[in-house]
Amino acid sequence: MTGLPSRLLQTVAHGLWAAVLLAYLAYALIFGIYAAALFHFSFDYDQGEGFELLDAIYFARGQWPYRDIEAYPFYASNYPPLFHVLAVPLVWIFGPRLIAGRLLSTAATLALALAVGLAVRQWTGRWALAGWAGGMVLASNYVYHIGPLSRSHVTMVLFETLAVLALARSTGFPDRRALIWGSLALMAAGWTKQHALITVLAVLAYLFLRDPRRAMGWALGFGAANLVPFFLVNWATQGYWWLHIIEANINEYDYRQAFFLYGQWFRLHAVVLILALLLVLYELYFDRLSLFSVWAVFAAAGGALAGKWGAGESYFITAVVAGILAAARFLSRLEGWAVRWPAGRATTALVVPLALLLQAALVFHMPTDHPLTRPVARLLGLEGVRYVDRVGYTQLGHLPTAEDLRNGWKVVAYVRSAPGPALTEEASWALWADKEPVTHPTQLLNLYKSGKLNPEPLIQMIREQQFGVVVLRAQFYPQPVLDAIGQAYRPIDDVPVNGFLYRILVPRERGASP
Amino acid sequence: MSKRGLGILILLGALALAGSQALIQAMRMGRSPEWGPLQQAALAVAVILAVLAIPLLARDGRPA
Numbered sequence: 001m002t003g004l005p006s007r008l009l010q011t012v013a014h015g016l017w018a019a020v021l022l023a024y025l026a027y028a029l030i031f032g033i034y035a036a037a038l039f040h041f042s043f044d045y046d047q048g049e050g051f052e053l054l055d056a057i058y059f060a061r062g063q064w065p066y067r068d069i070e071a072y073p074f075y076a077s078n079y080p081p082l083f084h085v086l087a088v089p090l091v092w093i094f095g096p097r098l099i100a101g102r103l104l105s106t107a108a109t110l111a112l113a114l115a116v117g118l119a120v121r122q123w124t125g126r127w128a129l130a131g132w133a134g135g136m137v138l139a140s141n142y143v144y145h146i147g148p149l150s151r152s153h154v155t156m157v158l159f160e161t162l163a164v165l166a167l168a169r170s171t172g173f174p175d176r177r178a179l180i181w182g183s184l185a186l187m188a189a190g191w192t193k194q195h196a197l198i199t200v201l202a203v204l205a206y207l208f209l210r211d212p213r214r215a216m217g218w219a220l221g222f223g224a225a226n227l228v229p230f231f232l233v234n235w236a237t238q239g240y241w242w243l244h245i246i247e248a249n250i251n252e253y254d255y256r257q258a259f260f261l262y263g264q265w266f267r268l269h270a271v272v273l274i275l276a277l278l279l280v281l282y283e284l285y286f287d288r289l290s291l292f293s294v295w296a297v298f299a300a301a302g303g304a305l306a307g308k309w310g311a312g313e314s315y316f317i318t319a320v321v322a323g324i325l326a327a328a329r330f331l332s333r334l335e336g337w338a339v340r341w342p343a344g345r346a347t348t349a350l351v352v353p354l355a356l357l358l359q360a361a362l363v364f365h366m367p368t369d370h371p372l373t374r375p376v377a378r379l380l381g382l383e384g385v386r387y388v389d390r391v392g393y394t395q396l397g398h399l400p401t402a403e404d405l406r407n408g409w410k411v412v413a414y415v416r417s418a419p420g421p422a423l424t425e426e427a428s429w430a431l432w433a434d435k436e437p438v439t440h441p442t443q444l445l446n447l448y449k450s451g452k453l454n455p456e457p458l459i460q461m462i463r464e465q466q467f468g469v470v471v472l473r474a475q476f477y478p479q480p481v482l483d484a485i486g487q488a489y490r491p492i493d494d495v496p497v498n499g500f501l502y503r504i505l506v507p508r509e510r511g512a513s514p
Numbered sequence: 515m516s517k518r519g520l521g522i523l524i525l526l527g528a529l530a531l532a533g534s535q536a537l538i539q540a541m542r543m544g545r546s547p548e549w550g551p552l553q554q555a556a557l558a559v560a561v562i563l564a565v566l567a568i569p570l571l572a573r574d575g576r577p578a
Contacts, residue, residue: 209515209578255552285569289520289578 009346016353017128023360024135028113031138033370035106035148037399039099043408043428045498046396047442047474049150050427051077053091053101054437055084060091066237066244069447073421073438074458076244078446081233082191083152096431101150108155109147113137115158116324119165124332132356133328139363140320141268141389142313145396152193153314159189160199161321167203168291173210183222190226194249198302199295199318206294248446251309258307265303265316268390271359272320275327282330292329296322310442313391365389367399400498407497411471414493414504418468423485425473438467441476448478459484465507472503520578521570528563531556 044050055077058065065077065084077084083104090100117134121127137143147154167174167182174182186203189196200222207215234241266273280293299319306315331352338344367387368377382388387398415422416433424430427437439458447453455478461467462484470489475482489505496502515523535553549557 209520212515255555259551259555284566 009349013349013353016350016357020353020356020360021128021131021135023357024132024139027139027144027360027363028135030366030373031109031144031147033367033372034144034397034399035102037367037370038102038148041400041405041408041498042098042432043411043497044098044426045400046146046149046151047426047476049098049101050431050437051075051440052079052084052150052152053087053096053098053431054427055079055081056087056091056100057096057431059085060088064233064237064240066233066240068240069244069440069443070454070457072457072461073436074444075437075440076240076248076443077440078244078248078443079152079193080191080245082188083155083193086155087150098150098428102148105146105151105154106148108158109138109143112143112154112158112161112321115161115165116321116328119325120328120332123329124335126332129328129331133324136272136324136359137321139360140317140324141363141365141391141394141397142265142317142320144365145391145394146314146317149396151314153195153317156189156193156196157317157321159185159192160196160318161325163189163199163203164291164295164322164325167206171288171290173207173214179218183218183225186222187226194245195302195305195315195318198298198305202295202298203291205298206289206291209289209294243447243452244443247450247452248443249308250450251446252449253307254309255307257311258304261306261313261316262303264313264391265319268363269320269323269359270362271355272323272327275330275355276323279326279330279333282333290329292322292326296326299323310446363390365391365397367397369399369401395499398499404498407495411495411497411502411504414469414495415471418506420466420468422469422471423462423467424469424471425476426471429471439477441474444481445476445478453478455481462488465489468506470505472505473500515578517570517576517578518573521567524563524567524570528560528567531563532560535560 038045054075055065058077059081065075065081067076069076083101087100087104090103094100094103113134116137117130120133121130124130138147143154163182163185166178166185169178182203186196186200189199204215204219207218230241276296280289280297283289283293296319299322303316303319305311306313334352335348338348365388366373366376366382368374368382369386377383377385377388389397391397411429412432415424415429415435421438422430422433422435423438425439425441430437444453444455444458448455458481462481465488467489470485472485477485485505488508490508491503491505493504494501495504535549535556538553539549
């Protein structure tokens with residue numbers, strides 16, 4: 001920004017950049033408020049959080065979570081192990097509590113923002129742009145929603161990003177050191193979540209552009225390094241690894257869901273995505289394609305997988321981070337070109353921070369019921385709404401209330417006082433009641449729909465009323481399981497927790513009609 | 515790889531994408547003559563890829 005034509009312009013530009021940093025700092029603060037609120041909320045906030053914790057508990061016990069789902073406790077995991085293995089020490093420290101997974105994912109999210117910011121600082125030498133890039137990671141609605149949850153997704157994106165940053169250090173084919181570190185980070189991403197395959201393909205395409213022969217050699221080596229442990233785990237789990245990681249994840253596809261999420265992703269991140277697109281087009285026609293351009297294109301295409309049943313906005317987080325890195329790269333180039341003439345310098349000095357402020361407005365989200373955000377909400381006329389988000393309707397992002405917590409303990413009391421095992425649709429109820437979590441509803445449903453599950457052993461236990469209590473939320477079980485629950489159990493209470501109604505059911509009296 | 519090589523690869527990809535959709539449509543003939551939304555989207559992507567690839571086909575020896 002130095003060397004601007006007038007002192008006034010320079011002052012305005014500095015003011016705009018200060019506003020940019022303030023806006024994105026505010027989003028980082030909002031992220032912190034949300035994360036802290038979740039650390040204090042003891043129960044599942046998002047469907048499936050408890051199951052990712054349960055995987056870590058299995059590993060802490062020295063057991064595989066890839067097991068026979070047709071036998072008691074009818075549980076199996078559908079994710080690779082790395083996130084859950086990393087959570088094991090936290091399970092030892094905190095016990096079988098969701099805070100273990102939430103702390104790990106929050107740390108991964110902050111590390112992701114830091115890695116992006118430091119990379120941009122290294123390219124541009126500018127702290128302001130670096131601050132924006134790191135802040136934009138935390139400001140993205142998708143990262144905000146999912147980052148502090150006990151979920152593996154953002155940890156996968158962190159490893160993907162570290163891989164790309166390691167491999168992109170030189171403009172030519174990566175040297176041996178970069179290849180080793182990049183491949184290890186990429187491997188870690190794949191062993192955290194299957195979706196990392198998109199980034200593996202992006203890296204392969206980039207290496208192929210640089211040197212097709214060496215790229216093929218890398219692909220063979222990388223494939224072998226992953227396939228050997230893959231088949232070893234499959235052998236160690238008697239084939240259940242393949243069933244649960246691969247076959248159970250082949251679900252029906254709804255193009256409308258994919259189209260809707262593509263539209264939403266663009267609407268929320270329009271400035272970032274337009275800048276990223278400009279970098280791709282510039283490098284495609286006027287320069288060599290960087291890994292950042294290739295990654296952004298593949299990650300955007302990979303968003304199409306969000307149409308799968310059970311997928312959602314998280315499938316776009318890789319595309320958001322790739323977009324931010326590509327956008328920052330384009331901005332640094334733009335400022336480099338503009339420096340050559342005064343009018344260009346003046347224009348970019350004003351337009352770039354204004355565009356980044358517009359981006360801040362596009363991702364607007366804020367819980368309004370926190371002491372730190374309440375005055376802002378009052379100023380913006382948002383009183384009476386617990387949470388505002390440019391996404392529109394969302395089940396994530398709001399802060400749980402004291403009443404949610406009280407009602408959560410009420411559900412735990414039902415589970416604890418019931419005799420025998422409890423069939424709970426979420427794991428945390430059973431964990432707090434010191435009972436073994438039973439069933440993984442979506443995994444049972446996926447396998448049932450693809451004809452790979454015999455639900456009879458579970459149905460038999462339900463018919464025999466071996467569960468002292470049943471706790472349902474979304475009723476994601478296979479239909480015959482839900483029918484059996486309806487015939488053998490009767491509802492006694494509906495408890496609202498965190499915006500959802502938890503239905504408590506106890507065994508019907510023998511001979512009583514449903 | 516050269517820009518031209520990349521252009522040819524993108525063009526082949528676009529042709530494969532469009533061809534696969536045409537094949538799917540041919541197989542569906544008689545049941546549903548209209549192109550589905552997913553097919554239309556795939557076709558649109560194929561056209562965009564082809565348009566992007568054309569300027570790269572010039573033989574100028576630049577690396578991709």
